Amino acid sequence: MSITVGNVTIVGQKHINRGVPCEDSSIAVQKNGVSVVVVADGAGSKQYTHARFGSKACVEAISDLMCEHFDALYNENREAAIRSLVIARIHIAFADLIKEMKLESMEQLSCTLLFCAVKDRRVLAGHIGDGLMVRVSSDGISPLTMPQNDSAGHTYFVTANHAADYLRIVKTTTDNLHAVCLMTDGVQDSVYDENSGLVKPVVARMAETFASGRENGENEIKGILEKFIVGASNASDDSSFGVLYFDGTKAPDTGSLKNGADAFPRSEDTFKKLQEEMVPQVKKARNIIVETNINKEVAPAAPAAEEDHIAKGKAAENEAAAPETSVKIENIQETGKKKSMIYLGAMIFEFLVIVVLIIMLFLKK
Secondary structure, eight states: OOOEEEEEEHHHHHHHHTTTHHHHEEEHHHETTTEEEEEBBOOOSSTTTTTTHHHHHHHHHOOOOOHHHHHHHHHHOHHHHHHHHHHHHHHHHHHHHHHHTTTTTTGGGGEEEEEEEEEEEEEEEEEEESSSEEEEEETTTEEEEEEOTTTSSOOTTTTTHHHHHHOEEEEOTTTTEEEEEEEHHHHHHHHEEETTTTTTHHHHHHGGGGOOOOOHHHHHHHHHIIIIIGGGGGTOOOOOEEEEEEETTTOOOOOGGGGOOOOOOSSOOHHHHHHHHHHHHHHHHHHHHHHHHOOOOHHHOSSSSHHHHHHHHTHHHHHHHHHHHHHHHHHHHHHHHHHHHHHHHHHHHHHHHHHHHHHHHHHOO
């Protein structure tokens, strides 16, 4: 399968008016049979003084990682391990910048991250923070990953505590895939309705500009961003748009795509309420699990079967051996109790850690 990749980054009017450099970065690379596009949005607040350097280092580090180690990452079954490794690779790159620029903290380099890498029919994508990744198929367009913001509208960065917990990983295949589009929030805000989950048809048309090759696609996208996104408002943000276009695949009929949709129904059900509801159940379950393991440790193993002559014909022998057997059982039970106390202590400590984490999450909310 032939894939055309491309990327465009434009400085927003808001930054131009303030004399602030562009803090977005993007890259599109094809190497070692891997096609990868990465975009990152440098954090905009004053404390993130070197965010533009962070976003640049981030896209370069992740594109290199995907091109050099796609198979290792895709074939790993532990998603948590993949997430941790991706964040670790970014922090390695940031450590070099901290040393080179004599920075006071890694937080100064904060940025979001979106990436999508393809090798043969395999697709590996990741996303932390705001921005949007879109799947374009013959059936239409839909979010592959959605913006990630808390209730106050704040987003998450690769430098956050427990950043790996917020990184979302998607593994899929190219079946019925026509294009994947990645964008920072400077573009997302204009083409995506978060209340309904609707991606506007213009995204599919933007992807289609790459049907004539990378150079044409990037020129077309640049013109669209300058005229309709960045140029549409004096308060526009930096904008990045990246595409993986699968040549020879069927495009959707953009004329039949929806331009609007009803908002998702409101609900009082929240994750915090769910956690609060489950805490007593978690405690009860934990006690049952701990008690079961204690009983398993203490109880001596029973023989699978006993011969009749052991019960009947060797009563005297059993009687003579009883004191020795009793001592052995007592030793086994004592050892089991010691192991169980150690195990119980570890389980209690683990449970307390879980409770503390839940409380910390409540406080953050």
